[in-house]
Amino acid sequence: MSEQRFQAITASQQRNRIDIKEETLRSELFAKNVFNEHKMVQHLTKDALESVKGAILSGSKIDRKIADQVAEAMKAWAISMGATHYTHWFQPLTGATAEKHDAFFDLLPDGKALEKFGGRQLVQQEPDASSFPSGGIRNTFEARGYTAWDPTSPAFVYDTTLCIPTIFVSYTGEALDNKAPLLRALHAMDEAATAVAKYFDKNVSKVNATLGWEQEYFLIDKALAYSRPDILMTGRTLIGRSAAKGQQLDDHYFGVIPQRAIGFMKDLEQECTKLGIPVKTRHNEVAPNQFELAPVFEEANLAVDHNLLLMDVMEKVADKHHFKVLFHEKPFAGINGSGKHNNWSLATDTGVNLLSPGSTPMKNLQFLTFFINTIKAVDTYEELLRSSIASASNDHRLGANEAPPAILSIFIGKQLSDVLDELEGVSHGKLSPEEKTELKLNVVGKIPEILLDNTDRNRTSPFAFTGNKFEMRGVGSKTNCAKPMTILNTIVARQLKEFKKEVDELIDKKNLKKDEAIFNVLREYIKKSKRIRFDGDGYSEAWEKEAKRRKLSNNKSTPKALQILTAKKSLDLFKSMKVMSETEVRARQEVELEAYILHIQIEGRIYGELVYNHVIPSTIEYQNQVIKNVLGMKEIYGAAHMTFSDGQLAIIEQIATHVAELKKKTDAMTDARRKANKLVDTHKKAVAYCENVQPYFDQIRGHCDKLEQLVDNRSWPLTKYRELLFIK
Ligand code: ADP
């Protein structure tokens, strides 16, 4: 009998809720640990403050003297907050964050000790970066990379360390991280969107992309989670029979949050609030033990940093509350997986949300401009956008008939569809005064400030317009939002640039008025991008067929989805928008493919362990008991025992059949892995893992789950779904 499972159950049942008191108002706690503008005003000289603000607003350089001043002030503040160390905090291509702590403490030549932190340490560092994935950018003789301060994301004190958000680049200038390309994309977006926004308001001088993510996760008792080798090593259950009850009663969603979970959430939220993460919403999600947390939206770069920081804080706080957080997109078969919807919009420095309909026809034309350009961009680059959320773990959601399909489409609701249909009929060239009035009054003028039917949202749509923002729903719960945000902002920026060019041409060459030119270009965009609009059921088979007819991509696996990254169209896009060079794109593709291979490889190995070291031994142990019983029956009843042992014999045989198949499949899977490992080309290897190795997983799982059903509960070694999901 396996002890671990039962010990874990006992441990989980003895937990008490950790009570968390809210001592201050959240608004007073907010950003207490952040060196934000408010703190800078208190701690910096006027010159230094101006210089940092300039760097934040326009990306201007901060000179060394000023950097020294800023560092000195930051250090004094951080020490007053209890910090002893500092680190550059960056986002290598692993998808997570990285840090290396150095003490402020230093020795002078005369042996005296002091606390030191200067401009040099603030602005640039050289972590030993050779162990981070680089997709071949850094070959060994130039294995150096450096991190450089990103002043647009404020430094913060976490625990006892001053963390300075940085980018991570090679000495040859290529980005080795997820932040540098994002910053470049956001810059491209600012330029392109500001130029277009000026058609409507000359005072606009900056446009920020905004992001509000919704983080879904599972909370599982720590002892229970760690009792399973698969959860420990892969973050998900590779086998496990569904519990008799799952989510079919719909009793978890928005239900009363369990006591221990609420303790965790309060603690987490206070920590987040201190770190300046504006957490706002918490609720139960659809699956048992699944929850969601959402913040108030922020500028996209900051929001990305905050999401990464949040995930880190969540793990730490969960540990304190004896939980393990699962960020995996599909930790349990048969119930919902987890995503991270990315709500995205564009905001001007004049305080206008460019994707929000307004109160005048002009404001609505502005709204329609950004709205239609986004649709056009997604239509042109749908496959590229899909690639930005591809990962081995997210493959379990996309294309698995639950969360959004792998096919990208846009839901805009009936009201806006009607508006676009009408705009399609706008005359070519100059518009008559009557037509203009008609457009003003009855088409553009009729868009209500609050779009009612968008409250009736299509939950199956992967890219939905939700009243004043788009919501990208395919993003995985584990994914670094920088990836989809880089692509989305790049494609929309490119589209806006193109739009501006076309409109200006009509104004200059065809003598059209500004609004006439805009209507003319938008009309063509509406016509050209129709195939991406879909308001029906995204999960249905009919849509898959229809999407194929519309020539929309449907890449269900990561190796397939990643191919588009290096297509000429994509490389041209990244280059022309100055977001990534060809080397950088190829490196990313390589890193993502490698990650995919490793992921499947590790799962394959764990399957081997589970089958050989857990499932088969305990199954045989139980089978032996039954055999002993049958032999005993025979001893008592002689030949007549057959009438009484029917059931036992059937169980013995069923077990034997499953064990034989299980062994066969596991060995075949191991063999397929060996073959795949021999391949040198990364793409081919990833495809081999996808097509030849992974298909065994479900088959192996099928036999294991059948055995779980057959074997005595006391002999089953792995913590069961009902225990993982219903012990709260
Ligand atoms: P849901 O019903 O999908 O949970 P909410 O209205 O609660 O939607 O908003 C979800 C997320 O959208 C929140 O994180 C919120 O901050 C974000 N959001 C709202 N407006 C914007 C915006 N203009 N830009 C980006 N994100 C936004």
Ligand code: MG
């Ligand atoms: Mg949402």
